[in-house]
Amino acid sequence: MVQYSTEKKLAILSDAAKYDASCASSGSTKRDSRVGKSLGSNEGSGICHAYAPDGRCISLLKILMTNFCIYDCTYCVNRVSSNVARARFSVDEVVKLTIDFYRRNYIEGLFLSSGVIRSPDATMSDMVQIARRLRKEENFRGYIHLKTIPDAAPELIAEAGLLADRLSINVELPTDAAVAQHAPEKDPSQIRKAMADVRLRKQEAKDRSFTGKRPPRFAPAGQSTQMIVGADGSNDATILGQSTRLYSGYKLKRVYYSAFSPIPDSSAKLPLISPPLQREHRLYQADWLLRFYGFELGEITSVTPDGNLDLEIDPKLAWALQHRELFPLDVNRASREMLLRVPGFGTKTVGRILSTRRHRHVRYEDITRMGGSMKKARAFVTAGGWTPGALTDSADLRARFAPPPEQLSLL
Numbered sequence: 578m579v580q581y582s583t584e585k586k587l588a589i590l591s592d593a594a595k596y597d598a599s600c601a602s603s604g605s606t607k608r609d610s611r612v613g614k615s616l617g618s619n620e621g622s623g624i625c626h627a628y629a630p631d632g633r634c635i636s637l638l639k640i641l642m643t644n645f646c647i648y649d650c651t652y653c654v655n656r657v658s659s660n661v662a663r664a665r666f667s668v669d670e671v672v673k674l675t676i677d678f679y680r681r682n683y684i685e686g687l688f689l690s691s692g693v694i695r696s697p698d699a700t701m702s703d704m705v706q707i708a709r710r711l712r713k714e715e716n717f718r719g720y721i722h723l724k725t726i727p728d729a730a731p732e733l734i735a736e737a738g739l740l741a742d743r744l745s746i747n748v749e750l751p752t753d754a755a756v757a758q759h760a761p762e763k764d765p766s767q768i769r770k771a772m773a774d775v776r777l778r779k780q781e782a783k784d785r786s787f788t789g790k791r792p793p794r795f796a797p798a799g800q801s802t803q804m805i806v807g808a809d810g811s812n813d814a815t816i817l818g819q820s821t822r823l824y825s826g827y828k829l830k831r832v833y834y835s836a837f838s839p840i841p842d843s844s845a846k847l848p849l850i851s852p853p854l855q856r857e858h859r860l861y862q863a864d865w866l867l868r869f870y871g872f873e874l875g876e877i878t879s880v881t882p883d884g885n886l887d888l889e890i891d892p893k894l895a896w897a898l899q900h901r902e903l904f905p906l907d908v909n910r911a912s913r914e915m916l917l918r919v920p921g922f923g924t925k926t927v928g929r930i931l932s933t934r935r936h937r938h939v940r941y942e943d944i945t946r947m948g949g950s951m952k953k954a955r956a957f958v959t960a961g962g963w964t965p966g967a968l969t970d971s972a973d974l975r976a977r978f979a980p981p982p983e984q985l986s987l988l
Contacts, residue, residue: 581664587674589664591623593644593655597690597724598803598833625688635685635720638678642666642704646692650749650760652808652837655692665694668703672710679719686720686742687711693726701729701737708740720798727771728764734771735795738778743798743830746772748823751816755809772827775800779828799830806860807837807853814884817863817874824868834860859886866892869924870917889979894920897957898975904957905965908939921953953978 581589625639643665644655654661666674671689678684689707693700704723711717723741725734738744746768750756753765775796782795802823806816820832836853863886866872870893878884880895887895897904897920906915908930916927929947933939940961945951956968956977968974 579662583670583674586664586666586670587623587640589662590641590644590666591639593661594639594641594688594690596654596835597639597641597688598835624684636683637686637688637720637722638675638684639688640666640671640674640690642671642689642691642700642707643694644692645694647695648693648760648762650763652750652759652805668706668710671707672715675711675719676715676717679717684719686722688722688724690724691726693728697726697728698730698733701726701733705733705737705740708737712740722798725771725775727768731771731774734774735778738775738796739793741796743801744775744796745801745803745833746775747803748772748819749803750805750809751811751819752809755811759808772800772802772823776827800827801829801831801833802827803833803835805837806834806857812878812884813856813860813863813886814874814878816860817867817878820864821867821874832864834864855888856886859888859892863892871914872896872918890975891920893918894953894978901969904969905959906957908944908958908960909934919954919957921950921957923948 623639625637641655643663644661645663645665646653646655646657649656649658653659671687675684675687689704691700691704704725708721708723711721720743721741722743722745723737725737725744725746727746734744748765748768749760749763756763756765779795779799782792785791804816804819816834823829823832834857836857838853863877866877867874872893876896877892878886880892880899881887886892890898897918903915903918906919908916913927913931916922916930917924922930926944926947926949930939930944930949933943933947938961941951941963944954944958944960955963956965956971956974959965
């Protein structure tokens, strides 16, 4: 095996970690300050951002312990048959990197994942040892997110939950059939069992003993999961339906959607729904509507006949355009539930409207000050000094929001 410097390992294993979703949707275009006279870059690896339980945005060192793996999942760039540069950090190296980065104020925590080497237990044991060393020996109080291995011994996952702020166990793909086809060495029932164990242990950690003593905290930031989208033929209705079941069944904090892109050396013929990052972005938007805006799954996914989301416009706008008979809404009279369905209105804007209208009539300019995007909302609401007239029912309303057509390159 080639011996790499720590710097080279960091380059390889931070780049390999970009496939592990740990924050909100990607979907932005690549920008690099090395091209032209510009400042900053959004395509570097190694540092990602996540949100703490109290809402703070924190910077994390995001790496794999190793990108060696004994599994051969067809959608994974690090699968055993993939021809990629391999590297592996020792326990000491990960601990030292984390502490050095933290002391330089580069990061506030660690996001650690890994390929499976030797066995699930051996890999999980090393990851737990890293977290234990950081907490017990280095007195590290920063945020730790561990990607756990469902096939590992329950006691290892249990110890991980006592050391880490958040645990995540990947469900991999939207359906059991897809897992059987593309990741046959993984067992969906074992994945669900491991997730259920984490949920139970977290619940037990909230219960005080008969003496009133509270047990040690277990994964205080909860658990999350990741789902690869686009590697199988599942439509968005299937993906979001699975997410809904996961949220309710395992009390997850987040389901992360990771857009599948073909791997250059892949011999597997996997379907690709294009553009993958735009689809990922729309799934995050729909997920948010289901969790916080009172939408039902069927309402969002019935807009198109194939059960997929409209890639050109966001899901709330797509729904509103399909239900124009409900609009325009009077912002001074409409219910909270209906105001949340207005394109361009977020939960904070709706809360401000409801609070303000108790005292006075809400006008068009008030909504703008409250944070509402009237560029989207103006066709769907009436307010003091504003009525959309025939705009709500205009034939070209969708075209006002959809991106303009582009000439495709022939090269």
